[in-house]
Amino acid sequence: MKSSQGKSRFVQFPFHSFRNITCPEDIQNSRKVLSGRAPVSSILDLSTDENVRDYLVGAEGKKRRRPGDVHRAIEDTVLNQPDNFCVLNGGVVLVARGFEADEQKKVLRLDRPSIINGAQTQGTLIDVFERLENEGRERPQIHITYEIIVTEDEGLIAEVSIARNFQNDVMTISIVGRLKQLDELEAAIQKRYPSMKLRKSETELSEDYVASEKLLQVLTALVPDSLWVKGSDNAPNKVYTYSQKTKCLKDFQEIYEKAKDRKDPEHSKYNELYQFFLDMAADAHDLYERWKAHQGFRGTGLWAIQREGREIVDVPDGIIFPIISSLSAFATKTSNGWRIKPPSKFKDDELIEAAKTVYMEIADHNPQTMGKSKACYSSLLQLTSVYKKLA
Numbered sequence: 244m245k246s247s248q249g250k251s252r253f254v255q256f257p258f259h260s261f262r263n264i265t266c267p268e269d270i271q272n273s274r275k276v277l278s279g280r281a282p283v284s285s286i287l288d289l290s291t292d293e294n295v296r297d298y299l300v301g302a303e304g305k306k307r308r309r310p311g312d313v314h315r316a317i318e319d320t321v322l323n324q325p326d327n328f329c330v331l332n333g334g335v336v337l338v339a340r341g342f343e344a345d346e347q348k349k350v351l352r353l354d355r356p357s358i359i360n361g362a363q364t365q366g367t368l369i370d371v372f373e374r375l376e377n378e379g380r381e382r383p384q385i386h387i388t389y390e391i392i393v394t395e396d397e398g399l400i401a402e403v404s405i406a407r408n409f410q411n412d413v414m415t416i417s418i419v420g421r422l423k424q425l426d427e428l429e430a431a432i433q434k435r436y437p438s439m440k441l442r443k444s445e446t447e448l449s450e451d452y453v454a455s456e457k458l459l460q461v462l463t464a465l466v467p468d469s470l471w472v473k474g475s476d477n478a479p480n481k482v483y484t485y486s487q488k489t490k491c492l493k494d495f496q497e498i499y500e501k502a503k504d505r506k507d508p509e510h511s512k513y514n515e516l517y518q519f520f521l522d523m524a525a526d527a528h529d530l531y532e533r534w535k536a537h538q539g540f541r542g543t544g545l546w547a548i549q550r551e552g553r554e555i556v557d558v559p560d561g562i563i564f565p566i567i568s569s570l571s572a573f574a575t576k577t578s579n580g581w582r583i584k585p586p587s588k589f590k591d592d593e594l595i596e597a598a599k600t601v602y603m604e605i606a607d608h609n610p611q612t613m614g615k616s617k618a619c620y621s622s623l624l625q626l627t628s629v630y631k632k633l634a
């Protein structure tokens with residue numbers, strides 16, 4: 244197929260897997276649809292000329308606004324769950340005016356391709372990889388799902404771009420938000436931060452909103468053994484709080500519903516657990532923010548920590564979630580509600596040193612492994628539990 248200038252403009256697109264999923268309606272309308280998985284490097288240099296949104300925080304956009312929840316979620320997956328990126332990320336949709344496939348070399352040659360859905364993913368990947376390169380760190384070898392619509396119908400290309408970017412999918416966060424199940428949690432955090440708002444739908448992406456899912460992950464990690472209702476283990480397994488934000492959100496929805504249903508036989512214990520979430524909302528937010536940039540990590544030599552000069556600016560979630568979970572040993576019900584109250588003799592430095600040890604000896608210097616290792620959580624919880632008993 245030829246361009247308006249009379250020559251083809253083909254772009255190499257290496258892939259891992261490739262299928263032609265064209266259906267009869269596509270054939271009738273002179274188009275083809277391809278899909279598969281490809282290394283993320285295949286999409287980094289692609290044009291976004293046909294995308295109605297483009298990258299909201301890329302290039303000059305960085306001067307206008309900071310990344311929203313979508314961009315942070317993508318970055319979080321790349322850095323903390325690279326092995327799950329290909330299934331957690333929605334992938335990219337491309338259009339092309341023509342294609343040639345070399346299945347032996349696993350390369351597609353696409354005529355004037357453009358990303359029409361997934362520019363946020365592309366832009367965030369570029370930013371993350373540039374940062375890793377500047378820090379002398381290797382970028383993870385990850386793959387992405389792709390769909391390619393091959394057509395010369397320019398009107399259809401425009402329609403598809405609009406439709407794929409503005410479909411109103413009903414996500415769990417939107418369901419919970421519309422049922423007003425986050426309203427009391429928001430009111431609780433606003434007692435300390437009056438202007439703070441919780442994200443209650445997938446469209447609320449600006450810095451004006453706190454990521455509700457992340458807050459619930461932290462709150463769940465902080466739940467003390469005495470309030471734990473998920474399973475009968477004496478030592479609750481908090482590992483999922485690091486990587487399964489949707490599960491934490493759905494757990495909260497169950498807690499809310501049982502706490503509000505006085506006829507439920509488990510109403511009493513769920514009501515106490517729900518009150519813990521309300522009491523601890525602002526503290527959980529503060530704890531997470533403090534540990535994400537805890538200056539006590541200076542001098543630890545942990546390569547996964549992001550620094551600007553000597554200042555610690557970001558500690559990976561895989562390192563801090565076992566730490567935050569261990570602080571559940573200090574959960575205490577006071578006259579002002581639930582609080583995390585470490586004994587006077589307890590110092591953060593000792594917990595950081597213990598975290599460094601499990602990071603190196605159990606997690607093999609990998610923050611993702613640490614965030615998913617029950618042994619890492621148990622080791623740090625043993626330390627805080629000893630202090631609790633001695634208090």
